[in-house]
Amino acid sequence: MTTDLQLKPRLVSRALLLRFVSIVGSSIGFYLPLSVVPLFAKQTGSDSGAGLATVALLLATVAAELVTPRLIARVGYRWALAVGLVLLGAPTAVLAFSSDVRVIVAVSVVRGIGFAIAIVAGGAVTALLIPADRRGEGLALVGIVGGIPSLLALPAGVWAAAHWGFTPVFVATTVATLLALLSVPGLPRHAATRREDGGHGVVAGLRNAVLTRPATVFAVAAAAVGVVVTFLPLATSDQPAWIAAGALLAQQAAATVARWFAGRVGDRHGPGRLLVPGVVLSAIGMAAIAYTATPAAVLGGAVVLGAGFGALQNATLVLMYARVPAGGESAVSAIWNAAYDLGMAAGALGAGLLIGSVGYAATFAVAAVVLLPALAVVRRDCRP
Structure with a gap:
């Protein structure tokens, strides 16, 4: 057999x-x-x-x-x-x-x-x-x-x-x-060939909603990570140094493990099913990190955020590759990586402008709330 x-x-x-x-x-x-x-x-x-x-x-x-x-x-x-x-x-x-x-x-x-x-x-x-x-x-x-x-x-x-x-x-x-x-x-x-770039290059990809929707979801999650990576050490500066270091390590480690499990689950059941859990976990993780005075919340939130982000890393990229014909791989790679970098930069910049007015905890809470509209993008992307 x-x-x-x-x-x-x-x-x-x-x-x-x-x-x-x-x-x-x-x-x-x-x-x-x-x-x-x-x-x-x-x-x-x-x-x-x-x-x-x-x-x-x-x-x-x-x-x-x-x-x-x-x-x-x-x-x-x-x-x-x-x-x-x-x-x-x-x-x-x-x-x-x-x-x-x-x-x-x-x-x-x-x-x-x-x-x-x-x-x-x-x-x-x-x-x-x-x-x-x-x-x-x-x-x-x-x-x-x-x-x-x-x-x-x-x-x-x-x-x-x-x-x-x-x-x-x-x-x-x-x-x-x-x-x-x-x-x-x-x-x-x-x-x-020139036809390869002109037929489905970056410009065409940016006009294609089936590519930009997953990229947008991923960029929003990347923005949350950008906030944490940039400002968590400052937000926990009155606590032992190992808390920020441990949280950042936990976030990255959880993301790496989640990418692996997301890949296996996505191959069996479809990567699209991982988008909602990925967004929800990312939002819950950010909300927990907002309790910056509670080490357990910060560390636990970092793990949950990493799990959600790792799932979205895998699912969005797999979806985008599946939605282009042969030869479009370079455009997908470019758009996805740009979403990653721009999302992290936007998160760090936006949080930097907000922290002076509302403080670290409130800024992290806002970052959690900002993740939620991505669910509407996911819902629209899943429509037949």
């Missing part, structure tokens, strides 16, 4: 294993110096340069994400991924030789462009390498492969800079990112 397991296509192929190498390389390349560069700029005596470096990085990332599908249409996935890795890693070495604020900002811009190209091109390649009926599970596995290095690299960069100095961090970033180039030739060839 044939079992369901035997009927399933193989999930992990040689090409996907090679893709994991570039995923890890780009994660290290982005996150290892992410918090180090602002510290480097501040050490030179420029507080404004510290913030400007991060802003430049994020804005360059979003802008490049939206135009990367055109680059892919011209040069193909492998060349685009290689270009992205080079732009992400190589400029970082320049910081070992110059601490000029203008150089720091310029490097941040180039790195942002490189990261955008790497994740959009790489994300499109990944979608091609995963069997369609196991896409949810496959994307969850990819999320774990990329999530663990980012989770470790962010604090590791700060620790290494404090103990060994900035230069080793910048050199390690360059080496780790460029070494990932060795895996790119092993990825499958793809013959890019």
Whole structure:
């Protein structure tokens, strides 16, 4: 008797294993110096340069994400991924030789462009390498492969800079990112065409409600995470430091685990069924975090928020890939990643404007309420 397991296509192929190498390389390349560069700029005596470096990085990332599908249409996935890795890693070495604020900002811009190209091109390649009926599970596995290095690299960069100095961090970033180039030739060839970009590129995707609705739901959830990541350490500054650190770690860990379970459930029952639970869990988590004076509420809320966000990460991306024809993967990758970055930035910016008037707890509560209208978007998206 044939079992369901035997009927399933193989999930992990040689090409996907090679893709994991570039995923890890780009994660290290982005996150290892992410918090180090602002510290480097501040050490030179420029507080404004510290913030400007991060802003430049994020804005360059979003802008490049939206135009990367055109680059892919011209040069193909492998060349685009290689270009992205080079732009992400190589400029970082320049910081070992110059601490000029203008150089720091310029490097941040180039790195942002490189990261955008790497994740959009790489994300499109990944979608091609995963069997369609196991896409949810496959994307969850990819999320774990990329999530663990980012989770470790962010604090590791700060620790290494404090103990060994900035230069080793910048050199390690360059080496780790460029070494990932060795895996790119092993990825499958793809013959890019102009028709591919023009037929269903980013502009067409942004006009297509079946793509923008899941992206909007995800962006709203990302905004909530942006609020927590940016302001939770400040909101709990009168409590032991481990509370904020533990909550942020719990949120990320819960999101990673939830992506895995969401992938398996979505493949069996459809990813659309996960949107409502994802939004509801995210709202409940944010509401709990609003009790900033209660450590148990903060930690528990972070876990619930992470679970909801992780479910939405997987479900929205799987839905969007399923709704485009072959060749539209790069546009989906660009729109989804832009929704992620813009959502987090909008959440941090909006909360920053609100906190001065109402305080941290009320701001977190407002963030929870703002999540609820996303349920109307989900309901409309589920209409036949």
